[in-house]
Amino acid sequence: MELNTSGIIGQSTTLAGVFKTLSKVAPTDSTVLVTGESGTGKELLVRALHANSNRANKPFVPINCGAIPKELLESELFGHEKGAFTHAIRSRAGRFELADGGTIFLDEIGEMDLSLQVKILRVLQEKEIERVGGSGIKKVDVRIVAATNRDLENEVKAGHFREDLYYRLNVIPLHLPPLRERGGDVILLARHFLTKFCEKKGRTPLDLAPKTVRILQAYSWPGNVRELENFMERLSILTDGNVVTPDDLPDKILNQVADQDLTEDLAQAPAEEVVETAIVSQASAPQSTEFRWPDLTDLEKLGLSLKDFLDTVETRIIDQALQKASGAKNQAAELLGLKRTTFIEKLKKRQQ
Numbered sequence: 539m540e541l542n543t544s545g546i547i548g549q550s551t552t553l554a555g556v557f558k559t560l561s562k563v564a565p566t567d568s569t570v571l572v573t574g575e576s577g578t579g580k581e582l583l584v585r586a587l588h589a590n591s592n593r594a595n596k597p598f599v600p601i602n603c604g605a606i607p608k609e610l611l612e613s614e615l616f617g618h619e620k621g622a623f624t625h626a627i628r629s630r631a632g633r634f635e636l637a638d639g640g641t642i643f644l645d646e647i648g649e650m651d652l653s654l655q656v657k658i659l660r661v662l663q664e665k666e667i668e669r670v671g672g673s674g675i676k677k678v679d680v681r682i683v684a685a686t687n688r689d690l691e692n693e694v695k696a697g698h699f700r701e702d703l704y705y706r707l708n709v710i711p712l713h714l715p716p717l718r719e720r721g722g723d724v725i726l727l728a729r730h731f732l733t734k735f736c737e738k739k740g741r742t743p744l745d746l747a748p749k750t751v752r753i754l755q756a757y758s759w760p761g762n763v764r765e766l767e768n769f770m771e772r773l774s775i776l777t778d779g780n781v782v783t784p785d786d787l788p789d790k791i792l793n794q795v796a797d798q799d800l801t802e803d804l805a806q807a808p809a810e811e812v813v814e815t816a817i818v819s820q821a822s823a824p825q826s827t828e829f830r831w832p833d834l835t836d837l838e839k840l841g842l843s844l845k846d847f848l849d850t851v852e853t854r855i856i857d858q859a860l861q862k863a864s865g866a867k868n869q870a871a872e873l874l875g876l877k878r879t880t881f882i883e884k885l886k887k888r889q890q
C-alpha cells in the first residue's frame with residue numbers, strides 16, 4: 539500500500555521508522571497509542587493513520603481530554619439524555635456515536651480522570667457505550683487512537699492512570715522522536731515553513747545563511763516542530779532583506795547555541811556525521827583508503843538541498859584550512875587554492 543503521509547515532512551531515519559510502523563498498523567483496527575513531546579506532530583500522525591485506514595471516508599472525531607472540564611467530558615464523549623442534568627434540555631449524541639464507523643482520537647488521554655478511564659476501558663472491551671442519564675447501551679464500531687505527552691508508565695506507577703487501560707491502549711505504540719533527534723529534518727522543515735509563510739505574505743522566499751543553518755541545526759528545539767513553525771512565521775514578518783542571518787535570530791536560540799561549542803556540537807549531530815563521512819576523504823578512516831564522492835543519497839539522508847549541502851561542505855573546509863593555518867588568511871587561502879581576495883569575500887559572506 540502506498541502510504542499517504544498527509545503533509546508530515548521529514549526524511550530522517552528516525553521518522554522513517556515511524557512511517558514504517560504506520561503503514562503496517564493503519565489498515566488494521568488495532569488501538570494505537572501515540573507518544574512524544576509536545577509539538578512533535580502527534581495529531582498530524584493520528585490524522586495520517588486515519589487517512590490510511592479502511593475507515594478513511596468515515597468520520598474522524600478528535601477530542602482533547604485535557605481541554606474539556608472533567609464534569610463535561612463524560613457527556614461530550616458518551617452523549618446524554620434529556621434531563622440527565624440541569625442543562626440537558628435535549629438529548630445529544632456524544633463523540634463516540636458521531637465517530638461510528640470511523641476513528642475517535644482521544645488526545646491528551648493522560649489528563650483523563652480515573653472514573654472516566656473505566657468507561658473508556660469498557661468501550662474498548664465491549665464496543666458499547668451508554669449516554670449520561672441513559673437507560674440502555676448502544677453498540678458502536680469505533681477505532682480508538684489515543685495520544686499523550688506524558689509518560690503513562692510513570693502515571694500508572696503513581697496511581698493516576700489505570701494499568702489495565704494502559705495495556706489496552708498500548709497495543710501498538712507509536713513514538714514520535716523529538717525534533718532534535720531528526721537530523722537534517724530541522725532545516726527541511728524550516729525551509730518548508732519559511733516558504734509557506736513568505737508565500738502567504740506575498741514576499742520573496744527567504745533564504746537561510748549558512749551560519750543560520752548551523753545554528754538552527756544545533757539548537758535543541760524544546761517546543762519541537764510547533765516551535766520551529768512559529769519561529770519561521772516570525773522570521774517571515776521581521777526579517778529585512780532576503781536572507782535570514784544570525785542577527786535575525788532571537789537571543790533564546792543564540793544564547794543556547796553559544797553556550798555550546800558549535801563546531802563540537804555539529805560534530806555530534808547525526809546529520810553532520812554523514813557530511814563528514816561523505817566529504818572528508820576516507821583516508822582518515824582506518825578501514826578504507828578510498829575516496830568517495832558524495833552523492834544524491836547523502837543529500838537525501840541529510841534532508842538538505844544541494845545548495846545547503848555545498849554551503850556546509852564549503853564552510854567546513856574553510857574552517858579546517860583556517861585552523862591548519864592557525865588563522866593566517868594568506869596561508870589558508872593558499873591551502874584552498876584561492877586568491878586571497880576571493881577567500882576574504884567568502885569569509886565575509888559567511889558572517890552575513
Ligand SMILES: Nc1ncnc2c1ncn2[C@@H]1O[C@H](COP(=O)(O)OP(=O)(O)OP(=O)(O)O)[C@@H](O)[C@H]1O
Binds near residue numbers: 546547577581763764
Ligand atoms: N513532520 C511535520 N511536518 C510538517 N508539519 C508538522 C510536522 N510535525 C508537526 N507539524 C506541525 O507542527 C504543529 C504541531 O503539531 P501537532 O499539533 O501534531 O503536535 P502534537 O504532538 O499534537 O503537540 P501537543 O502535544 O502540543 O498537542 C502543527 O501545526 C503541525 O501541523
Ligand SMILES: [Mg+2]
Binds near residue numbers: 645
Ligand atoms: Mg496535540
